[in-house]
Amino acid sequence: MSLSQDDLIRLAKLSLLNFSEAELNALQPRLNQLTNVIAELASIDTQGAQPLIHPFDGTAPLRTDAVTEPDYRDQVLPLSANTADSHYVVPQVIEE
Protein backbone atom coordinates (compact mmCIF):
# COMPACT_ATOMS: atom_id res chain seq x y z
CA MET A 1 0.00 0.00 0.00
CA SER A 2 1.41 3.36 -0.87
CA LEU A 3 0.09 6.83 -0.25
CA SER A 4 -0.01 9.31 -3.08
CA GLN A 5 0.59 13.03 -2.66
CA ASP A 6 -3.18 13.50 -2.92
CA ASP A 7 -3.79 10.99 -0.14
CA LEU A 8 -1.34 12.89 2.04
CA ILE A 9 -2.98 16.23 1.32
CA ARG A 10 -6.37 14.78 2.23
CA LEU A 11 -5.07 13.23 5.45
CA ALA A 12 -3.41 16.52 6.38
CA LYS A 13 -6.68 18.35 5.78
CA LEU A 14 -8.61 15.89 7.96
CA SER A 15 -6.06 16.39 10.71
CA LEU A 16 -6.11 20.16 10.29
CA LEU A 17 -2.40 20.15 9.44
CA ASN A 18 -0.61 22.32 6.90
CA PHE A 19 2.50 21.08 5.13
CA SER A 20 4.75 22.73 2.62
CA GLU A 21 5.52 20.80 -0.54
CA ALA A 22 9.02 20.06 0.77
CA GLU A 23 7.59 18.68 3.97
CA LEU A 24 5.13 16.53 2.05
CA ASN A 25 7.92 15.16 -0.11
CA ALA A 26 9.91 14.25 2.98
CA LEU A 27 6.90 12.76 4.69
CA GLN A 28 5.70 10.56 1.86
CA PRO A 29 8.40 7.83 1.97
CA ARG A 30 8.41 7.76 5.75
CA LEU A 31 4.64 7.31 5.98
CA ASN A 32 4.76 4.69 3.26
CA GLN A 33 7.20 2.67 5.34
CA LEU A 34 4.59 2.67 8.06
CA THR A 35 1.68 1.81 5.83
CA ASN A 36 3.63 -1.05 4.32
CA VAL A 37 3.97 -2.59 7.75
CA ILE A 38 0.29 -2.04 8.41
CA ALA A 39 -0.58 -3.53 5.00
CA GLU A 40 0.84 -6.84 6.16
CA LEU A 41 -2.23 -7.16 8.36
CA ALA A 42 -4.30 -7.45 5.21
CA SER A 43 -2.69 -10.83 4.50
CA ILE A 44 -4.38 -12.33 7.54
CA ASP A 45 -7.63 -14.18 6.88
CA THR A 46 -10.26 -12.43 9.04
CA GLN A 47 -13.26 -14.11 7.45
CA GLY A 48 -15.92 -14.59 10.09
CA ALA A 49 -13.87 -12.97 12.86
CA GLN A 50 -15.76 -10.46 15.03
CA PRO A 51 -13.99 -7.13 15.50
CA LEU A 52 -12.30 -6.89 18.89
CA ILE A 53 -14.06 -4.01 20.59
CA HIS A 54 -12.50 -4.46 23.95
CA PRO A 55 -9.57 -6.57 25.13
CA PHE A 56 -11.64 -8.39 27.71
CA ASP A 57 -15.17 -9.74 27.55
CA GLY A 58 -16.78 -7.46 30.12
CA THR A 59 -19.75 -5.24 29.53
CA ALA A 60 -20.07 -1.60 30.48
CA PRO A 61 -21.06 -1.14 34.11
CA LEU A 62 -23.98 1.29 34.31
CA ARG A 63 -23.95 4.24 36.69
CA THR A 64 -26.99 5.57 38.60
CA ASP A 65 -28.17 8.91 37.25
CA ALA A 66 -27.01 11.37 39.90
CA VAL A 67 -25.06 14.61 39.91
CA THR A 68 -21.78 13.87 41.63
CA GLU A 69 -19.27 16.18 39.95
CA PRO A 70 -18.37 19.55 41.50
CA ASP A 71 -17.73 22.79 39.62
CA TYR A 72 -14.17 22.58 38.27
CA ARG A 73 -14.22 25.95 36.62
CA ASP A 74 -11.66 27.66 38.84
CA GLN A 75 -9.17 24.83 38.40
CA VAL A 76 -9.70 24.14 34.73
CA LEU A 77 -10.29 27.48 33.03
CA PRO A 78 -6.80 28.80 33.93
CA LEU A 79 -5.26 25.88 31.96
CA SER A 80 -6.41 27.64 28.79
CA ALA A 81 -4.29 30.33 27.16
CA ASN A 82 -7.19 32.69 26.66
CA THR A 83 -10.45 33.00 28.59
CA ALA A 84 -13.11 35.68 29.05
CA ASP A 85 -16.40 35.74 30.95
CA SER A 86 -15.90 32.11 32.03
CA HIS A 87 -15.58 31.05 28.37
CA TYR A 88 -12.61 29.50 26.60
CA VAL A 89 -11.65 31.93 23.88
CA VAL A 90 -10.57 30.51 20.52
CA PRO A 91 -10.15 31.93 17.02
CA GLN A 92 -13.47 32.53 15.25
CA VAL A 93 -14.94 29.13 14.40
CA ILE A 94 -17.69 29.90 11.93
CA GLU A 95 -17.23 27.17 9.34
CA GLU A 96 -15.86 27.86 5.86
Next chain:
Amino acid sequence: MIEWETVIGLEVHVQLTTASKIFSGSSTAFGAEPNSQASLIDLGLPGTLPSVNRAAIEQAISFGLAIGADINQRSVFERKHYFYPDSPKGYQTTQNDEPIVKGGAIEIELENGERKTIRIHHAHLEEDAGKSSHEGFQGNSGIDLNRAGTPLIEVVSEPDMRSAEEAVAFARALYSIVTTLGVCDGKMAQGSLRFDVNVSVRPKGQEEFGTRTETKNLNSFRFMEACIKQEVARQIDVLEDGGNVVQETRLYNGDTHTARSLRVKEDADDYRYFPCPDIPPVVVSSEDIEALKAALPELPEARKARFVSEYELSNYDATQLTTERHTADYFEAVAKHCGDAKLAANWVLGDVAGMLNQQELSITDSPISAEQLGELITRIKDGTISGRIAKQVFDAVCESGKSPDAIIEEQGLKQVSDSGALEKIVDQVLADNPEQVEAFRAAEEHRQKRMFGFFVGQTMRLSQGKANPQQVNQILQEKLKG
Protein backbone atom coordinates in the same frame (compact mmCIF):
# COMPACT_ATOMS: atom_id res chain seq x y z
CA MET B 1 -43.44 20.70 -17.84
CA ILE B 2 -41.96 18.24 -15.37
CA GLU B 3 -43.91 17.47 -12.24
CA TRP B 4 -41.50 17.28 -9.31
CA GLU B 5 -41.73 15.09 -6.25
CA THR B 6 -40.12 16.10 -2.96
CA VAL B 7 -38.30 13.53 -0.84
CA ILE B 8 -37.52 14.33 2.78
CA GLY B 9 -35.73 12.47 5.54
CA LEU B 10 -35.12 13.83 9.02
CA GLU B 11 -32.43 13.43 11.62
CA VAL B 12 -33.64 14.59 15.00
CA HIS B 13 -31.48 15.27 18.04
CA VAL B 14 -33.51 14.61 21.14
CA GLN B 15 -31.93 15.85 24.36
CA LEU B 16 -32.71 13.42 27.16
CA THR B 17 -33.94 14.44 30.60
CA THR B 18 -31.33 12.77 32.79
CA ALA B 19 -30.07 14.79 35.75
CA SER B 20 -26.44 13.99 34.91
CA LYS B 21 -24.48 13.59 31.70
CA ILE B 22 -24.20 10.43 29.65
CA PHE B 23 -20.62 9.62 30.71
CA SER B 24 -20.08 11.70 33.86
CA GLY B 25 -21.81 12.89 37.02
CA SER B 26 -21.94 16.54 35.83
CA SER B 27 -25.29 18.27 35.96
CA THR B 28 -27.22 18.77 32.71
CA ALA B 29 -29.31 21.68 34.09
CA PHE B 30 -29.90 24.42 31.52
CA GLY B 31 -28.75 27.98 32.04
CA ALA B 32 -25.89 27.50 34.52
CA GLU B 33 -22.82 29.75 34.57
CA PRO B 34 -20.61 28.96 31.55
CA ASN B 35 -18.25 26.02 32.09
CA SER B 36 -19.46 25.39 35.65
CA GLN B 37 -20.90 22.01 34.63
CA ALA B 38 -18.00 20.62 32.63
CA SER B 39 -16.10 17.99 34.57
CA LEU B 40 -12.68 16.52 33.89
CA ILE B 41 -14.39 13.62 32.09
CA ASP B 42 -16.46 15.93 29.86
CA LEU B 43 -13.26 17.81 29.02
CA GLY B 44 -11.54 14.57 28.07
CA LEU B 45 -8.54 15.25 30.30
CA PRO B 46 -5.93 12.50 30.33
CA GLY B 47 -6.49 9.76 32.88
CA THR B 48 -10.28 10.13 33.02
CA LEU B 49 -12.68 7.36 32.04
CA PRO B 50 -16.32 7.64 31.03
CA SER B 51 -18.99 5.69 32.89
CA VAL B 52 -22.32 5.11 31.24
CA ASN B 53 -25.49 6.61 32.73
CA ARG B 54 -28.15 3.91 33.16
CA ALA B 55 -31.00 6.41 32.80
CA ALA B 56 -29.80 7.46 29.33
CA ILE B 57 -29.81 3.82 28.20
CA GLU B 58 -33.28 3.30 29.66
CA GLN B 59 -34.72 6.42 28.07
CA ALA B 60 -33.40 5.37 24.66
CA ILE B 61 -34.93 1.92 25.12
CA SER B 62 -38.29 3.41 26.17
CA PHE B 63 -38.29 5.48 23.01
CA GLY B 64 -37.50 2.41 20.92
CA LEU B 65 -40.31 0.45 22.54
CA ALA B 66 -42.75 3.32 21.99
CA ILE B 67 -42.13 3.30 18.23
CA GLY B 68 -42.22 -0.49 17.93
CA ALA B 69 -38.51 -0.77 17.15
CA ASP B 70 -36.09 -3.61 17.83
CA ILE B 71 -33.93 -3.01 20.87
CA ASN B 72 -30.33 -4.07 20.44
CA GLN B 73 -29.52 -5.83 23.69
CA ARG B 74 -25.87 -5.27 22.90
CA SER B 75 -24.95 -1.82 21.63
CA VAL B 76 -21.54 -0.30 21.11
CA PHE B 77 -20.24 3.23 21.57
CA GLU B 78 -17.82 4.47 18.94
CA ARG B 79 -15.63 7.50 18.46
CA LYS B 80 -16.54 9.86 15.64
CA HIS B 81 -13.59 12.09 14.94
CA TYR B 82 -13.74 15.70 13.97
CA PHE B 83 -11.99 18.84 15.13
CA TYR B 84 -14.10 21.64 16.48
CA PRO B 85 -13.53 23.65 19.64
CA ASP B 86 -16.93 22.74 21.13
CA SER B 87 -15.87 19.09 21.19
CA PRO B 88 -12.96 19.03 23.64
CA LYS B 89 -12.00 15.38 23.11
CA GLY B 90 -11.45 15.65 19.36
CA TYR B 91 -14.16 13.06 18.86
CA GLN B 92 -17.79 12.58 19.75
CA THR B 93 -18.74 9.41 21.59
CA THR B 94 -21.68 8.04 19.64
CA GLN B 95 -23.06 4.81 18.23
CA ASN B 96 -22.63 3.79 14.62
CA ASP B 97 -22.63 0.11 13.63
CA GLU B 98 -24.60 -1.16 16.60
CA PRO B 99 -27.07 1.50 17.71
CA ILE B 100 -29.42 0.75 20.58
CA VAL B 101 -32.65 1.20 18.58
CA LYS B 102 -33.21 -0.29 15.13
CA GLY B 103 -36.26 0.16 12.92
CA GLY B 104 -39.68 1.14 14.19
CA ALA B 105 -42.18 3.59 12.75
CA ILE B 106 -44.18 6.70 13.61
CA GLU B 107 -47.75 7.27 12.42
CA ILE B 108 -48.57 10.76 11.22
CA GLU B 109 -51.90 12.37 10.50
CA LEU B 110 -52.17 15.23 8.04
CA GLU B 111 -54.59 18.12 8.31
CA ASN B 112 -56.96 16.48 5.82
CA GLY B 113 -57.14 13.43 8.09
CA GLU B 114 -54.95 11.28 5.83
CA ARG B 115 -52.66 8.92 7.74
CA LYS B 116 -49.21 7.75 6.81
CA THR B 117 -46.49 5.63 8.38
CA ILE B 118 -42.96 7.03 8.47
CA ARG B 119 -40.31 4.38 9.01
CA ILE B 120 -37.42 4.94 11.39
CA HIS B 121 -34.05 3.67 10.22
CA HIS B 122 -32.50 3.66 13.70
CA ALA B 123 -31.94 5.78 16.80
CA HIS B 124 -28.57 5.94 18.50
CA LEU B 125 -27.25 7.36 21.74
CA GLU B 126 -24.57 10.03 21.72
CA GLU B 127 -23.19 12.98 23.62
CA ASP B 128 -23.99 16.58 22.78
CA ALA B 129 -21.24 19.12 22.05
CA GLY B 130 -20.60 22.42 23.84
CA LYS B 131 -21.77 25.80 22.60
CA SER B 132 -19.86 28.45 20.68
CA SER B 133 -20.74 32.13 20.88
CA HIS B 134 -19.47 34.37 18.14
CA GLU B 135 -20.40 37.70 19.63
CA GLY B 136 -18.83 39.58 22.49
CA PHE B 137 -15.38 38.04 22.09
CA GLN B 138 -13.70 40.66 19.88
CA GLY B 139 -13.63 38.64 16.68
CA ASN B 140 -12.93 35.42 18.54
CA SER B 141 -15.35 32.72 19.68
CA GLY B 142 -16.25 31.88 23.26
CA ILE B 143 -16.72 28.24 24.18
CA ASP B 144 -19.04 27.02 26.93
CA LEU B 145 -18.70 23.29 27.53
CA ASN B 146 -21.63 22.88 29.94
CA ARG B 147 -23.63 21.07 27.25
CA ALA B 148 -20.74 18.79 26.27
CA GLY B 149 -21.69 15.27 27.31
CA THR B 150 -25.44 15.88 27.66
CA PRO B 151 -27.15 12.69 26.44
CA LEU B 152 -28.96 12.73 23.12
CA ILE B 153 -30.72 10.21 21.01
CA GLU B 154 -30.42 10.90 17.32
CA VAL B 155 -33.49 9.60 15.53
CA VAL B 156 -32.91 8.94 11.84
CA SER B 157 -35.98 8.53 9.64
CA GLU B 158 -36.19 6.83 6.29
CA PRO B 159 -36.73 9.24 3.37
CA ASP B 160 -40.50 8.61 3.54
CA MET B 161 -41.87 12.15 3.62
CA ARG B 162 -43.10 13.82 0.45
CA SER B 163 -43.91 17.38 1.55
CA ALA B 164 -43.03 20.00 4.15
CA GLU B 165 -46.41 19.35 5.74
CA GLU B 166 -45.61 15.66 6.20
CA ALA B 167 -42.22 16.51 7.67
CA VAL B 168 -43.79 18.89 10.18
CA ALA B 169 -46.47 16.31 11.06
CA PHE B 170 -43.69 13.80 11.68
CA ALA B 171 -41.74 16.26 13.81
CA ARG B 172 -44.84 17.01 15.87
CA ALA B 173 -45.66 13.33 16.33
CA LEU B 174 -42.10 12.67 17.45
CA TYR B 175 -42.30 15.63 19.84
CA SER B 176 -45.50 14.20 21.34
CA ILE B 177 -43.95 10.79 21.85
CA VAL B 178 -40.75 11.96 23.52
CA THR B 179 -42.50 14.46 25.79
CA THR B 180 -45.18 11.92 26.70
CA LEU B 181 -42.48 9.41 27.59
CA GLY B 182 -40.77 12.15 29.60
CA VAL B 183 -37.45 11.42 27.88
CA CYS B 184 -37.29 15.00 26.52
CA ASP B 185 -38.58 18.26 27.99
CA GLY B 186 -39.55 19.52 24.51
CA LYS B 187 -38.14 23.00 25.16
CA MET B 188 -37.30 23.76 21.57
CA ALA B 189 -36.10 27.31 22.21
CA GLN B 190 -33.46 25.81 24.50
CA GLY B 191 -32.42 23.34 21.81
CA SER B 192 -33.91 20.26 23.45
CA LEU B 193 -35.15 19.07 20.07
CA ARG B 194 -33.18 19.93 16.93
CA PHE B 195 -33.94 18.87 13.39
CA ASP B 196 -31.65 18.30 10.42
CA VAL B 197 -33.62 18.00 7.18
CA ASN B 198 -32.45 16.13 4.11
CA VAL B 199 -34.26 17.33 1.02
CA SER B 200 -34.14 16.27 -2.60
CA VAL B 201 -36.47 16.44 -5.58
CA ARG B 202 -37.00 14.07 -8.51
CA PRO B 203 -39.30 13.96 -11.51
CA LYS B 204 -42.50 12.27 -10.42
CA GLY B 205 -42.40 8.59 -11.24
CA GLN B 206 -38.62 8.36 -11.14
CA GLU B 207 -37.40 5.74 -8.71
CA GLU B 208 -33.89 7.04 -8.17
CA PHE B 209 -33.47 9.80 -5.59
CA GLY B 210 -32.19 13.21 -6.62
CA THR B 211 -29.08 14.77 -5.05
CA ARG B 212 -29.92 15.87 -1.53
CA THR B 213 -28.91 18.76 0.66
CA GLU B 214 -28.91 18.79 4.42
CA THR B 215 -30.05 21.82 6.40
CA LYS B 216 -28.94 21.65 10.01
CA ASN B 217 -30.14 22.66 13.41
CA LEU B 218 -33.72 23.83 12.88
CA ASN B 219 -35.36 24.29 16.24
CA SER B 220 -38.95 25.21 15.41
CA PHE B 221 -41.71 23.57 13.39
CA ARG B 222 -42.39 26.86 11.63
CA PHE B 223 -38.77 27.32 10.53
CA MET B 224 -38.69 23.72 9.40
CA GLU B 225 -41.70 24.13 7.16
CA ALA B 226 -40.48 27.44 5.71
CA CYS B 227 -36.97 26.08 5.20
CA ILE B 228 -38.13 22.94 3.37
CA LYS B 229 -40.47 24.87 1.08
CA GLN B 230 -37.71 27.29 0.24
CA GLU B 231 -35.16 24.54 -0.41
CA VAL B 232 -37.56 22.57 -2.62
CA ALA B 233 -38.25 25.69 -4.70
CA ARG B 234 -34.52 26.42 -4.95
CA GLN B 235 -33.66 22.90 -6.13
CA ILE B 236 -36.44 22.91 -8.73
CA ASP B 237 -35.19 26.28 -10.01
CA VAL B 238 -31.65 24.97 -10.31
CA LEU B 239 -32.78 21.84 -12.18
CA GLU B 240 -35.20 23.63 -14.48
CA ASP B 241 -32.43 26.08 -15.39
CA GLY B 242 -30.39 23.09 -16.53
CA GLY B 243 -28.12 23.02 -13.49
CA ASN B 244 -27.28 20.34 -10.94
CA VAL B 245 -28.08 20.28 -7.26
CA VAL B 246 -24.84 20.16 -5.30
CA GLN B 247 -24.64 17.87 -2.29
CA GLU B 248 -24.02 20.29 0.54
CA THR B 249 -24.75 21.19 4.11
CA ARG B 250 -26.83 24.32 4.54
CA LEU B 251 -27.62 26.55 7.47
CA TYR B 252 -31.00 28.23 7.89
CA ASN B 253 -31.26 31.65 9.50
CA GLY B 254 -34.61 32.02 11.27
CA ASP B 255 -34.24 35.81 11.52
CA THR B 256 -33.83 36.45 7.82
CA HIS B 257 -35.63 33.30 6.58
CA THR B 258 -32.75 32.53 4.28
CA ALA B 259 -30.40 29.59 4.02
CA ARG B 260 -26.80 29.56 2.91
CA SER B 261 -24.38 26.86 1.96
CA LEU B 262 -22.17 25.87 4.88
CA ARG B 263 -19.90 23.36 3.15
CA VAL B 264 -19.92 21.34 0.00
CA LYS B 265 -19.47 17.63 0.53
CA GLU B 266 -16.86 16.60 -2.02
CA ASP B 267 -16.90 13.07 -0.69
CA ALA B 268 -18.44 11.17 2.18
CA ASP B 269 -17.53 12.57 5.58
CA ASP B 270 -14.51 10.80 6.92
CA TYR B 271 -15.07 10.55 10.63
CA ARG B 272 -12.82 7.53 11.12
CA TYR B 273 -15.26 5.74 13.41
CA PHE B 274 -13.95 3.01 15.64
CA PRO B 275 -15.30 1.35 18.80
CA CYS B 276 -14.46 3.39 21.89
CA PRO B 277 -11.83 1.42 23.79
CA ASP B 278 -12.87 3.16 27.04
CA ILE B 279 -16.40 1.78 26.98
CA PRO B 280 -17.10 -1.96 26.71
CA PRO B 281 -20.33 -2.93 24.92
CA VAL B 282 -23.54 -1.99 26.74
CA VAL B 283 -25.66 -5.05 27.38
CA VAL B 284 -29.23 -4.91 28.66
CA SER B 285 -31.20 -7.92 29.83
CA SER B 286 -34.57 -9.02 28.44
CA GLU B 287 -36.00 -8.53 31.95
CA ASP B 288 -34.90 -4.88 31.99
CA ILE B 289 -36.49 -4.32 28.58
CA GLU B 290 -39.73 -6.01 29.68
CA ALA B 291 -39.85 -3.84 32.82
CA LEU B 292 -39.44 -0.69 30.70
CA LYS B 293 -42.16 -1.90 28.36
CA ALA B 294 -44.53 -2.42 31.26
CA ALA B 295 -43.80 1.09 32.54
CA LEU B 296 -44.60 2.86 29.23
CA PRO B 297 -47.28 5.54 29.67
CA GLU B 298 -50.32 5.81 27.42
CA LEU B 299 -48.88 7.06 24.12
CA PRO B 300 -50.24 10.11 22.26
CA GLU B 301 -52.01 8.19 19.47
CA ALA B 302 -53.82 5.93 21.97
CA ARG B 303 -54.66 8.84 24.22
CA LYS B 304 -56.03 10.82 21.30
CA ALA B 305 -58.28 7.93 20.29
CA ARG B 306 -59.49 7.63 23.88
CA PHE B 307 -60.22 11.38 24.10
CA VAL B 308 -62.39 11.08 20.98
CA SER B 309 -64.30 8.04 22.24
CA GLU B 310 -64.45 8.73 25.97
CA TYR B 311 -64.95 12.51 25.95
CA GLU B 312 -66.55 12.82 22.50
CA LEU B 313 -64.04 15.47 21.47
CA SER B 314 -63.39 16.34 17.84
CA ASN B 315 -60.33 14.78 16.26
CA TYR B 316 -58.82 18.26 15.99
CA ASP B 317 -59.27 19.09 19.69
CA ALA B 318 -58.03 15.65 20.74
CA THR B 319 -54.91 16.12 18.60
CA GLN B 320 -54.21 19.54 20.07
CA LEU B 321 -54.65 18.26 23.62
CA THR B 322 -52.45 15.19 23.24
CA THR B 323 -49.51 16.81 21.45
CA GLU B 324 -47.95 17.44 24.83
CA ARG B 325 -48.40 15.12 27.78
CA HIS B 326 -48.79 17.78 30.47
CA THR B 327 -51.50 19.54 28.48
CA ALA B 328 -53.38 16.25 28.21
CA ASP B 329 -52.95 15.61 31.96
CA TYR B 330 -54.17 19.13 32.75
CA PHE B 331 -57.20 18.77 30.49
CA GLU B 332 -58.17 15.44 32.07
CA ALA B 333 -57.92 16.90 35.57
CA VAL B 334 -60.14 19.85 34.55
CA ALA B 335 -62.67 17.58 32.81
CA LYS B 336 -62.89 15.28 35.84
CA HIS B 337 -63.37 18.21 38.19
CA CYS B 338 -66.15 19.92 36.24
CA GLY B 339 -67.67 16.92 34.50
CA ASP B 340 -67.86 18.71 31.13
CA ALA B 341 -65.08 17.62 28.78
CA LYS B 342 -66.13 19.86 25.89
CA LEU B 343 -66.11 23.04 27.98
CA ALA B 344 -62.85 21.90 29.57
CA ALA B 345 -61.29 21.42 26.11
CA ASN B 346 -62.49 24.85 24.96
CA TRP B 347 -60.99 26.56 27.98
CA VAL B 348 -57.68 24.65 27.88
CA LEU B 349 -57.17 25.21 24.15
CA GLY B 350 -58.55 28.76 24.23
CA ASP B 351 -58.04 30.97 27.26
CA VAL B 352 -55.43 28.86 29.03
CA ALA B 353 -53.30 28.33 25.91
CA GLY B 354 -53.56 32.04 25.04
CA MET B 355 -52.59 33.15 28.53
CA LEU B 356 -49.64 30.73 28.72
CA ASN B 357 -48.46 31.79 25.31
CA GLN B 358 -48.63 35.46 26.23
CA GLN B 359 -46.78 34.93 29.50
CA GLU B 360 -44.36 32.46 27.87
CA LEU B 361 -45.13 29.79 30.44
CA SER B 362 -45.50 26.05 30.06
CA ILE B 363 -48.65 24.39 31.31
CA THR B 364 -46.84 22.89 34.29
CA ASP B 365 -46.23 26.47 35.49
CA SER B 366 -49.81 27.61 34.80
CA PRO B 367 -50.93 30.27 37.29
CA ILE B 368 -54.40 28.69 37.28
CA SER B 369 -54.45 25.09 38.47
CA ALA B 370 -56.60 22.40 36.84
CA GLU B 371 -58.74 22.29 39.99
CA GLN B 372 -59.29 26.06 39.90
CA LEU B 373 -60.29 25.94 36.23
CA GLY B 374 -62.60 23.00 36.97
CA GLU B 375 -64.25 25.05 39.72
CA LEU B 376 -64.63 28.03 37.39
CA ILE B 377 -66.33 25.92 34.71
CA THR B 378 -68.60 24.40 37.36
CA ARG B 379 -69.73 27.92 38.31
CA ILE B 380 -70.64 28.68 34.70
CA LYS B 381 -72.58 25.45 34.43
CA ASP B 382 -74.54 25.93 37.65
CA GLY B 383 -75.47 29.49 36.65
CA THR B 384 -73.49 31.26 39.38
CA ILE B 385 -71.65 33.35 36.79
CA SER B 386 -72.10 34.14 33.12
CA GLY B 387 -69.58 33.15 30.47
CA ARG B 388 -68.51 36.77 30.16
CA ILE B 389 -67.89 37.21 33.87
CA ALA B 390 -66.04 33.90 33.82
CA LYS B 391 -63.29 35.50 31.70
CA GLN B 392 -62.96 38.22 34.31
CA VAL B 393 -62.73 35.61 37.09
CA PHE B 394 -60.20 33.64 35.01
CA ASP B 395 -57.92 36.69 34.76
CA ALA B 396 -58.29 37.38 38.48
CA VAL B 397 -57.41 33.78 39.41
CA CYS B 398 -54.33 33.91 37.18
CA GLU B 399 -53.25 37.16 38.77
CA SER B 400 -53.98 36.45 42.44
CA GLY B 401 -53.92 32.67 42.72
CA LYS B 402 -57.14 32.82 44.76
CA SER B 403 -59.92 30.32 44.11
CA PRO B 404 -62.69 31.25 41.66
CA ASP B 405 -65.29 31.02 44.44
CA ALA B 406 -63.33 33.46 46.61
CA ILE B 407 -63.05 35.93 43.72
CA ILE B 408 -66.73 35.67 42.79
CA GLU B 409 -67.63 36.33 46.42
CA GLU B 410 -65.13 39.16 47.00
CA GLN B 411 -65.94 41.04 43.81
CA GLY B 412 -69.69 40.39 43.98
CA LEU B 413 -69.76 38.77 40.54
CA LYS B 414 -72.62 36.37 41.11
CA GLN B 415 -75.02 36.34 38.22
CA VAL B 416 -78.27 38.13 38.89
CA SER B 417 -81.02 35.55 38.40
CA ASP B 418 -83.50 37.24 40.69
CA SER B 419 -86.33 38.08 38.25
CA GLY B 420 -87.50 41.07 40.30
CA ALA B 421 -84.06 42.69 40.16
CA LEU B 422 -83.70 41.88 36.46
CA GLU B 423 -87.08 43.36 35.62
CA LYS B 424 -86.03 46.61 37.24
CA ILE B 425 -82.90 46.75 35.07
CA VAL B 426 -84.87 45.97 31.92
CA ASP B 427 -87.44 48.64 32.78
CA GLN B 428 -84.62 51.14 33.16
CA VAL B 429 -83.20 50.20 29.75
CA LEU B 430 -86.58 50.59 28.05
CA ALA B 431 -87.18 53.92 29.77
CA ASP B 432 -83.76 55.20 28.68
CA ASN B 433 -84.35 54.28 25.03
CA PRO B 434 -87.91 55.24 24.08
CA GLU B 435 -87.12 55.80 20.39
CA GLN B 436 -85.56 52.37 19.96
CA VAL B 437 -88.53 50.78 21.72
CA GLU B 438 -90.94 52.54 19.39
CA ALA B 439 -88.96 51.56 16.32
CA PHE B 440 -88.79 47.98 17.50
CA ARG B 441 -92.50 47.69 18.02
CA ALA B 442 -93.19 49.19 14.57
CA ALA B 443 -90.73 46.91 12.79
CA GLU B 444 -91.47 43.72 10.94
CA GLU B 445 -90.63 40.45 12.65
CA HIS B 446 -87.46 39.64 10.71
CA ARG B 447 -86.05 43.09 11.48
CA GLN B 448 -87.03 42.81 15.14
CA LYS B 449 -84.71 39.84 15.50
CA ARG B 450 -81.77 41.98 14.59
CA MET B 451 -82.85 44.93 16.75
CA PHE B 452 -83.33 42.72 19.81
CA GLY B 453 -79.58 42.42 20.38
CA PHE B 454 -79.34 46.12 21.18
CA PHE B 455 -81.62 45.75 24.22
CA VAL B 456 -79.78 42.64 25.44
CA GLY B 457 -76.49 44.51 25.17
CA GLN B 458 -77.78 47.53 27.08
CA THR B 459 -79.22 45.33 29.84
CA MET B 460 -75.99 43.37 30.21
CA ARG B 461 -74.04 46.61 30.36
CA LEU B 462 -76.28 48.13 33.01
CA SER B 463 -75.98 44.93 35.09
CA GLN B 464 -72.19 45.07 34.66
CA GLY B 465 -72.36 41.70 32.91
CA LYS B 466 -73.96 39.98 35.87
CA ALA B 467 -77.46 39.48 34.48
CA ASN B 468 -78.40 35.92 33.58
CA PRO B 469 -78.63 36.16 29.77
CA GLN B 470 -81.40 33.57 29.33
CA GLN B 471 -83.60 35.39 31.81
CA VAL B 472 -82.83 38.77 30.25
CA ASN B 473 -83.99 37.40 26.88
CA GLN B 474 -87.20 36.17 28.37
CA ILE B 475 -88.06 39.36 30.26
CA LEU B 476 -87.14 41.57 27.31
CA GLN B 477 -89.26 39.55 24.93
CA GLU B 478 -92.30 39.95 27.17
CA LYS B 479 -91.80 43.64 27.92
CA LEU B 480 -91.05 44.62 24.31
CA LYS B 481 -94.33 43.12 23.14
CA GLY B 482 -95.79 46.14 24.91
